[in-house]
Amino acid sequence: MSNLWSRIVLGLLCLALVCCSLRAEPGAPIDDSAVLAGVIDHYIGAGYAAKKAAPAPLADDAEFMRRVTLDLAGRIPRNSDVRKFLADKSPDKRRQLVGDLLESPHYVNHMTRVWRALLLPQGNNPQVQALAPAMEAWLRKRFNNNAAYDRMVRELLTTNVVQTQAMRQALANGGPVDASGVAFFQANDLKPENLAAATSRLFLGVKLECAQCHDHPFAKWSRKQFWEYAAFFSGVGPQMAGQTSGDDQGFIPAADAAHRHDIKMPGSGAVVQARFLDGKQPAWKEDATTRAELAAWMTAPDNPFFARAAVNRVWAHLFGVGLIDPADDLREDNPPSHPDLLDALAKAFVANHYDLKFLIRAITASKTYQLTSAVDGPADDPRLFARMSVKGLTAEQLYDSLALATGFETGDAPDPNGAVNGTVGSGGARAEFLAKFSNVADKRTETQTSILQALSLMNGRITADAVSLSRSKALAGVLDSPFMDDHQKLDALYLCALSRPMRASEAERMVKYVKSGGPSGDSRKALADVFWVLLNSSEFIFNH
Amino acid sequence: MHHLSRRDWLKLSAAGVVTTSLSGWLGTLAADTAANPQRKRSCILLWMNGGPSQMDTFDLKPGHTNGGPFRAIDTSAPGLRISEHLPNLARHGHRMAVVRGMSTKEADHGRATFVMRTGYNPTGPIQYPGIGSLVSKELGPTDAPLPNCVAIAPYRFFNPAAYGPGFLGPQYAPLIVGDNAQLRQPGQPNQQAEEDYGKLLRVQDVDAPEEVGQAHADARLNLLQEMESDFVGRHPGVAPRSHQTAYDRAVRLMRTTAAKAFNLDEEPSAVRDAYGRSLFGQGCLLARRLVERGVPFVEVTLAGDNGAGWDTHAQNFDVVRLLSQVLDPAWGTLMGDLEVRGLLDSTLIVWMGEFGRTPKINPQQGRDHYPTAWSTVLAGGGIRGGQAVGKTSPDGMEVVERPTSVPDFLATVCLALGIDPLKQNVSNVGRPIRIADKAATPIQEVLA
Numbered sequence: 001m002s003n004l005w006s007r008i009v010l011g012l013l014c015l016a017l018v019c020c021s022l023r024a025e026p027g028a029p030i031d032d033s034a035v036l037a038g039v040i041d042h043y044i045g046a047g048y049a050a051k052k053a054a055p056a057p058l059a060d061d062a063e064f065m066r067r068v069t070l071d072l073a074g075r076i077p078r079n080s081d082v083r084k085f086l087a088d089k090s091p092d093k094r095r096q097l098v099g100d101l102l103e104s105p106h107y108v109n110h111m112t113r114v115w116r117a118l119l120l121p122q123g124n125n126p127q128v129q130a131l132a133p134a135m136e137a138w139l140r141k142r143f144n145n146n147a148a149y150d151r152m153v154r155e156l157l158t159t160n161v162v163q164t165q166a167m168r169q170a171l172a173n174g175g176p177v178d179a180s181g182v183a184f185f186q187a188n189d190l191k192p193e194n195l196a197a198a199t200s201r202l203f204l205g206v207k208l209e210c211a212q213c214h215d216h217p218f219a220k221w222s223r224k225q226f227w228e229y230a231a232f233f234s235g236v237g238p239q240m241a242g243q244t245s246g247d248d249q250g251f252i253p254a255a256d257a258a259h260r261h262d263i264k265m266p267g268s269g270a271v272v273q274a275r276f277l278d279g280k281q282p283a284w285k286e287d288a289t290t291r292a293e294l295a296a297w298m299t300a301p302d303n304p305f306f307a308r309a310a311v312n313r314v315w316a317h318l319f320g321v322g323l324i325d326p327a328d329d330l331r332e333d334n335p336p337s338h339p340d341l342l343d344a345l346a347k348a349f350v351a352n353h354y355d356l357k358f359l360i361r362a363i364t365a366s367k368t369y370q371l372t373s374a375v376d377g378p379a380d381d382p383r384l385f386a387r388m389s390v391k392g393l394t395a396e397q398l399y400d401s402l403a404l405a406t407g408f409e410t411g412d413a414p415d416p417n418g419a420v421n422g423t424v425g426s427g428g429a430r431a432e433f434l435a436k437f438s439n440v441a442d443k444r445t446e447t448q449t450s451i452l453q454a455l456s457l458m459n460g461r462i463t464a465d466a467v468s469l470s471r472s473k474a475l476a477g478v479l480d481s482p483f484m485d486d487h488q489k490l491d492a493l494y495l496c497a498l499s500r501p502m503r504a505s506e507a508e509r510m511v512k513y514v515k516s517g518g519p520s521g522d523s524r525k526a527l528a529d530v531f532w533v534l535l536n537s538s539e540f541i542f543n544h
Numbered sequence: 545m546h547h548l549s550r551r552d553w554l555k556l557s558a559a560g561v562v563t564t565s566l567s568g569w570l571g572t573l574a575a576d577t578a579a580n581p582q583r584k585r586s587c588i589l590l591w592m593n594g595g596p597s598q599m600d601t602f603d604l605k606p607g608h609t610n611g612g613p614f615r616a617i618d619t620s621a622p623g624l625r626i627s628e629h630l631p632n633l634a635r636h637g638h639r640m641a642v643v644r645g646m647s648t649k650e651a652d653h654g655r656a657t658f659v660m661r662t663g664y665n666p667t668g669p670i671q672y673p674g675i676g677s678l679v680s681k682e683l684g685p686t687d688a689p690l691p692n693c694v695a696i697a698p699y700r701f702f703n704p705a706a707y708g709p710g711f712l713g714p715q716y717a718p719l720i721v722g723d724n725a726q727l728r729q730p731g732q733p734n735q736q737a738e739e740d741y742g743k744l745l746r747v748q749d750v751d752a753p754e755e756v757g758q759a760h761a762d763a764r765l766n767l768l769q770e771m772e773s774d775f776v777g778r779h780p781g782v783a784p785r786s787h788q789t790a791y792d793r794a795v796r797l798m799r800t801t802a803a804k805a806f807n808l809d810e811e812p813s814a815v816r817d818a819y820g821r822s823l824f825g826q827g828c829l830l831a832r833r834l835v836e837r838g839v840p841f842v843e844v845t846l847a848g849d850n851g852a853g854w855d856t857h858a859q860n861f862d863v864v865r866l867l868s869q870v871l872d873p874a875w876g877t878l879m880g881d882l883e884v885r886g887l888l889d890s891t892l893i894v895w896m897g898e899f900g901r902t903p904k905i906n907p908q909q910g911r912d913h914y915p916t917a918w919s920t921v922l923a924g925g926g927i928r929g930g931q932a933v934g935k936t937s938p939d940g941m942e943v944v945e946r947p948t949s950v951p952d953f954l955a956t957v958c959l960a961l962g963i964d965p966l967k968q969n970v971s972n973v974g975r976p977i978r979i980a981d982k983a984a985t986p987i988q989e990v991l992a
Contacts, residue, residue: 121671207973326974379780392783435704446782449790450714451691451797452748458794459749468755506771513767519759529760533767536791538775538784 034095036348036362043341044368044385053380056387059372061086062500063544064094067373067388068364069499070543071318072101074110075400079495086501098364102357111356112139113396114317118202119156120187131183138179149310149354150299153203156181157295161190161236161254182254190238190254192263196230201328203298204277205309220332223265224272231263231274232294258289278304305330307346307354312336314359315345318369320391320445321382337383373544382445391543392447395437398541399430405497405535406466407473433462449541457536467532469524475531479524486514489527497534584683585890585925585961586835586842589676590828590875592897593699593847594653594855597911598919599903599940600864601627602642602932610903610940612861621930629868632876638930639879639888640923641990645934647947648899648915653702653855656898656915661706663954663980670971673710674718675954676841678979681716682963683840689802691793694834696745696827696844697722699851702898711972715786718843721745721806721830722823726851729823741826742808750798750806765795805833818877825874832881835891846871854897858908879923888924892960895921896953903940917943920953926960928992951984959986 048055059067065085069077077085085097101107116136120128142152159181170177188194197209211226235257261274261284274290275281282293298306309330316322323336323345336342345359352358363369373388382389393401402408437453457463465471469479478484478492487502490510494502502510510530518526534540604627605611616625619637626634626642633640650656655666662672676693684692695718700707709716725744728737738744752761772791776784797803804810808826811833819825827844834842847853848867856863875895882888900918901911917936923929935945955965958979965984968976 201973207975209973209975329974374778376778382781390779390781390783438708444783446786448713448715448783448786450709450717451719451790451794452717453714454787454790454794455747455749455797458791459752459798464753464755468753509770513763518763520757525760529764529767532764533771536764536768537771538779538787539771541787542779542783544779 032348032352033358033361034365036345037365037367039344039348040341040363040366040368043338043344044366047338047384048386051381051384053384053386055367056371056373056375058367058370059388061094063372063374064370065097066499067543068094068098069101070393070397070401071364072098072110072360073104073106074113074394074397075106075404076499078404079492079499082495082499094370095361095365098361102360108140108143110397111143112136113394115139115143117394119184128183128187131186134177134180135183137177138181138183141179146355146357149349149356150306151354153306154292154295154299156184157199157298158289158291159185160256161185162256185236185254190236192230192233192236193226195233195236196226199233199298200229200277203309204305205312205324205328205330206277206305207329207331208277221277225275225277227263227265227272228275229277231261231272232290234263234274235260235290258291261290261293301350307350308342310354311345311349311359312342314356315363318360318363319385320389320443321385325383326443337385388544389445391444393541393543394444395434397543398437399433401540402462402466402535405474405540406462407477407496408462408465429462444543457541463532463535466535467528469528472528472531475528479527486511486523486527490514490530493527493531493534497531497540498537584838584840585892586683586838586840586887587679587892587894587957587961588828588831588835588878589841589843590871590893590895591698591843591845592854592895593702593845594852594897595656595899595901595913596854596867596897597856597860597864597901598644598646598917598936599901599911600861601630601868602919602921603644603936603940605903605938605940608938608940610905612905614861614865619930624930624932627868629865630872630876632872633879636876636879636923636929639883639927640921640929641927642932643920643922643934643948643953643987643990644932644936645943645946645948646900646918646920646953647943648918648950651899651913651915653852653898653913655703656913657703658706659950660896660898661703662710663951664977666703666705670973670975670977671705671708671710672971672977673712673716673969674707675957676707676718676843677709677712677716678969679958679961679963680718680841681712681969682967682979683961686715686789688838689796689800690805690834690837690839691719691797692716692839693718693841694831694839694843695720696830696842697725697823697847698843698845699724699726699847701851711977712969713786715789718841719747721747722827723748724851725823726847726849726853729849732849741821741823744823745808745826745830746806747797747803750803752798802837805837805839806830808833815877815881818873820870820873820877822870822874824870825877828874828878832878832885832887835882835887836885844874846874856901856910857906857912858910860901860905860910882924890925892925892927892957893921893923894957895923917941922956922960922990926962926992927990931990933987933990946987948987949984951981952987955980955984955986956990959991 062082065077065082069075085093090096116132116139120132120135161182185195188198193212197212200206200208206221208221208226208229211221211223215222237255239253239255261282262271264271274294276297280297282297284293288296297303309328312322312324313327316325316327323338323342324330324334325337348362349359368385369388371386371388373390375387380386436456467475474496475493478489481489484492487507490507491501494500514523514526514530516526517523518529599605599610600612600614604614604616604625606616615628617628617631617634619626619634619640621637621640624637624640624642626637648656648659650659658666661674663675664672666672676695680693693716695707698707698720700723707718709718722744728744730737730739730741772788776788808816808829811829816826816829819829824844824846831842831844846867848863853863853867879888879893882891899913899915902914906912917940933946934943934948936942937944958965963979965980965986966978966982968978971977
């Protein structure tokens, strides 16, 4: 494509995008998200051209389905759904699949967990664990209603922190906990400086915390700016100053001086007034609390950080690598890989009322997202997005996928609190598994595996039961099927575990092994061996 | 020798008889070890879950109302006196430095556990690694047949994150054996109780299930390897490579004879008796076997029968006496064993809990949480033994000499191991974090 031509196309695309988002006729033929997908492919394509890189081919249906199901529903697809999807001849079945996934309860569960982990990264800490169900319930409500992202953040920032009494009682009695964002504040120890660091990182994509202690010669943010921002949280604090350990439930009874907006900088003792990061002064109003002022500034359509940080986070969720990477570290010396694309996504996100599902529909509809991850030859820069990166699964994704592949459990346990965080000593196979597989890597392209994790996957009870001739569910179903030959049985196992049929290149080796029956000459045992291999393969353990 | 009773063994070893008779074959090994300048140091952490009472172990105040009933006894180091319930250990006083000026801030089990084990407060999004992961990253080769960091019978309930590798990632995670095994000790009245301590301390899932059989287990690994080389060839990247490495190391552990380190049945019965037939005693024996095989960091938890044994809010003296009787033979024998093998000079032993206990005795004859003034012990490699550093007031309420903070202490541990405490690792938020906070002042006077 010539440069001129590509500019014209892009102009048309952008025009269409703006028109669509302004137009509100029912049944409009053009889907905004499809247009935005074209914009994505345009900018990413320009990146290939600049670096003389060639994009990978598109992923086949099975690869796409597994990937997008893990990304949106937090687990692999059911094998019956894979068969249906592969047989489906309709041209827009990928878009249809995304639509179905976004409306499934698994989307709500998965997003709740993803955001719980973002908001409460201290999740291993028992105090925070006690609070996590309230946070999850709060998130669940919002993802269930597809709450607009700006509204969600405003609500979190303006959470009433002095509502802990009922929660304390609920926690003490082990009863269900009310949905509340208070856990976010408690997890940050009710300290303005911690809240400042967390909110700027999460919602603005900037790391202020390094400026907490001193000015850095090359960083944009000064120490004074950090504390001016922290002053927006200066009203939040423990009821009794100096008490920091809390009670058994991890609660420090909170106080909130809702209109306070100054803070003393440690060391110098200078008192600074709350000021926005863009240097503007808040126009204090009597009826707006300090945190409400911050929330209004942060989520205003012209905020230079907010929408960019949000779209980048969703991008990083789907690609494993952000346009800004690390996702929460926008600075002058860490520019986005595709700045124009980031701007276009942010604009479209704002124009579509901060609708996360819209954004997901657009990105997953792009060719860029649909590229295969499997390419011969050396790795190129993952930030070119010339192929899909391999992403590690969260402990929850892995457990729920194992459950589905092996049939030992139906995936999501119906827990009203959604209390799914793995706790040592809290019992249950799931909690035990989650504790062993918890992985704090921020970048899912760089997750690591421990020896105990590997041993557990190879020899642990879950795998042993899954491939046992007497105790397995999925395997038994295949073994005992009278109408399948070895090839078909193998196909069925591949569909269960890898969400794809066996490839011709694999069939020869595997069929031969099963026919021979392996070392004991027992083809049932040999099929169990193959199932074990599939469950232990990188292809199963990763999202690719 | 295996028919010797524990009493006989103790008598003999006290008299030096056993040492002499063992030196025939141990001597060579000891000489080899000592002669090898390449030998890296190891660290054994003895973790006292619940917060041990300093006033009844290493900083006694006989005669003071806060002192309690225990007497102090002499150790092999002139002037260094410890509890009468630690007689075996007392023979190794010249290799021990008691840090009596510990002064920390956290009095909550969870937070204090985190701070003592990571050196940092548990705040913000930074996932601080535990000391074991930090140390083993510095000291351990990446291709060793055994894991570089092993945690024996930890009881992690107070703060699971304090035992994790944090931002260093799972490749530096401790291999845990006997997780929460306190609750499954032999004789415990529950369904999961084991009949033998050795079984509790095996590596979980290290063997393929019996029903599979060796031939099929091997066939599986061969099939898997073919499948993996296909996948990794077409999917380069950090995550798949790390996964590959973990599987390689796990398979090596399954197949290597080095994994026999975990088989305590290989030890003569008299040796097992000498360490004490307790979870902690057998754990210390396992620690010795691992250090012998070059594992750079091993920790053993002493947590009593309920997991928080040292949390003696009531009946402090009865409980501390019983725990001392578990601690003493285990630790004392460990010191002796390491010395005989020539490993004591390269093995640092650290004794600590999350905090100390109130000098004042409460109405339940207990002592409560007290971080203001308490004790830890450093022994063996890299340590100038035979001394106490720091001092508490006569009532034990405050540190009057050489107060030692958590960073001070952990920096000292690093230096004793030959590690630069100021070394930085890149954290999960991208910011470099030093192993020990740079404000740390190491206790130079205990370093050899």
